[in-house]
Amino acid sequence: HVKARGKDSYRFFSESMSIDSTHRLDLERDLRMALERSELRVFYQPQVCASTNRIVGLEALVRWQHPERGLLYPRDFLGLAEETKLIGQLSEQVLNQACKDVGHWVRSGHSDLRLAVNLSPIEVEHPRFVETLIERINANDFPPGNLEIEITENVIMNDLEQISQKLRELASLNVRIAIDDFGTGYSSLNYIHRLPIHTLKVDQSFVKAIRNGADDACIVNAIVAMAHGLKLQIIAEGVETIKQLEYLRALGCHQIQGFFYGPAQSAADINNLLMQTRLQNAVSG
Ligand code: C2E
Ligand code: MG
Ligand code: MG
Ligand code: MG
Numbered sequence: 001h002v003k004a005r006g007k008d009s010y011r012f013f014s015e016s017m018s019i020d021s022t023h024r025l026d027l028e029r030d031l032r033m034a035l036e037r038s039e040l041r042v043f044y045q046p047q048v049c050a051s052t053n054r055i056v057g058l059e060a061l062v063r064w065q066h067p068e069r070g071l072l073y074p075r076d077f078l079g080l081a082e083e084t085k086l087i088g089q090l091s092e093q094v095l096n097q098a099c100k101d102v103g104h105w106v107r108s109g110h111s112d113l114r115l116a117v118n119l120s121p122i123e124v125e126h127p128r129f130v131e132t133l134i135e136r137i138n139a140n141d142f143p144p145g146n147l148e149i150e151i152t153e154n155v156i157m158n159d160l161e162q163i164s165q166k167l168r169e170l171a172s173l174n175v176r177i178a179i180d181d182f183g184t185g186y187s188s189l190n191y192i193h194r195l196p197i198h199t200l201k202v203d204q205s206f207v208k209a210i211r212n213g214a215d216d217a218c219i220v221n222a223i224v225a226m227a228h229g230l231k232l233q234i235i236a237e238g239v240e241t242i243k244q245l246e247y248l249r250a251l252g253c254h255q256i257q258g259f260f261y262g263p264a265q266s267a268a269d270i271n272n273l274l275m276q277t278r279l280q281n282a283v284s285g
Contacts, residue, residue, distance in 0.1 A: 028084055030066065031077055035089050039065050042097045043264035046273070047116065047235060047257045050249045055277065057114035057148065059257065060098040061264040062090065078120075087120050092136065099140035101267045105274055106146055113274075116148045116178065121155045125162070130169045145174040148199065153185030156195070164195055171196035178235070183223055193230055200227050204238025207258070210247050217247060224251045 034040060040062055047057035064072040081087040095117060102115040123129060137144055149170070156163050156179075167177055178199035179192075183206060192200075202223050209216045220236075227234040236248045239258030248256060265273075 024080065027077065027080055031064075031080060031084070031086055034064055034066070035086060035093065038093070039067070040090065040093050040097075041065050041071075041266070042094055042101065043266060044098075044101070044270045045257060045264040046261050046270075047114070047255050048261045050245075050253055050256050055274065056112070056255060057116055058102060058270065059116040059150070059264070060094060060102075060118070062094050063264075082120055082122055085122075087122055088126075091120065091123055095133075095136050096140060099137055099142035101270075102146070103140060103142045105271070106143065109278060110274060112146070114146055114148050114176070115142070116150055118150045118180065119155075121152070121158065124151055124155050124166070125159065130166050133170070133175075134173065145176075148176040148178050150178045150180040150201065152180050153182065153187035156191055157185070157187050160191060164191075167195055167197075178233075181237075183219060189226075192232075197232060199233040199235060201235045201237050201257075202253070204258075207236050207238045207244055207248070210244045220248070221251065224248075224253055228252060 041064070043061050043063050044058040045061060046055045047059060048054065049056045062074055062078075064077055066072050078087075081090045098115055098117060102113060106113050126132070133149075134144070137147060171177065176198040177196060178201055179197060180201050181203045182200045184203045200223065202220060206217075206219045206223065210220060224234055233254050235255040235257055236244075236253050237257050239245055239248065239256045239260045241260060244258075245256060245260055262273075
């Protein structure tokens with residue numbers, strides 16, 4: 001269509017550009033206000049033990065309750081937060097809220113419940129990353145052994161020296177380390193057994209490939225086999241169907257996360273879910 005407009009195409013293009021940049025400025029201003037007005041929400045997606053069906057972890061996923069645009073997802077604002085350096089503040093608010101919510105559940109009977117948080121490369125690369133993280137969880141009285149941080153392979157490969165020192169410090173404080181979207185980054189498998197990594201999260205794209213034959217699932221098979229060999233925990237992300245669940249279970253995947261068990265939900269909804277499991281346990285036990 002743009003081509004057919006001939007000379008107009010330039011104007012067409014520059015108009016849409018300027019709309020985009022206005023939109024961006026609006027969103028940046030809105031995000032600053034959102035941080036001041038606490039419009040960010042933390043939702044939690046259950047991580048379920050494949051053999052017991054119990055919730056063993058909760059991944060904190062940020063949402064933005066925008067006053068006009070409704071509920072926004074990370075893809076709508078995370079990039080902007082990173083570019084404008086607002087990510088530090090965003091992350092602080094998410095971590096504080098998550099430590100409060102999950103800390104409450106941990107203290108009220110779910111003592112092994114794990115909180116998984118996503119970290120942006122920018123945060124991890126900050127020289128004071130470890131101190132800041134520990135200060136924040138201490139300030140919220142959150143047990144470090146119940147925390148798992150999720151980072152990507154690219155973060156590790158960017159600066160292996162720096163990152164390995166940081167991860168060692170965290171691991172010595174009992175914080176667990178997970179590799180998110182495993183298999184999609186650029187990386188060398190060599191780092192895995194040299195760093196204190198506890199968990200591999202198989203990327204959704206490989207889980208989606210579990211359909212019919214074993215051919216489709218060969219990457220999942222390989223990742224799970226490798227994790228077993230290295231004695232790492234393995235979480236499958238994006239599990240939507242019973243077929244995928246059964247396949248992963250048979251393969252020996254430890255934990256399952258995905259719409260099959262439920263999407264990320266508000267703290268109130270998770271609270272109800274945890275209450276139900278306690279009632280069930282009280283009845284059956
Ligand atoms: P991620 O850490 O890989 O999280 C998984 C994403 O897949 C989440 O999207 C989740 O809602 C979605 N998901 C879970 N189960 C299923 C499923 O069965 N099917 C499908 N199609 N999707 C599923 P979400 O919440 O939009 O988050 C997107 C990404 O944004 C996350 O990917 C993570 O990298 C980042 N993110 C989210 N919250 C935070 C945060 O607080 N801080 C930072 N730095 N990044 C965050
Ligand atoms: Mg994640
Ligand atoms: Mg992921
Ligand atoms: Mg991701």
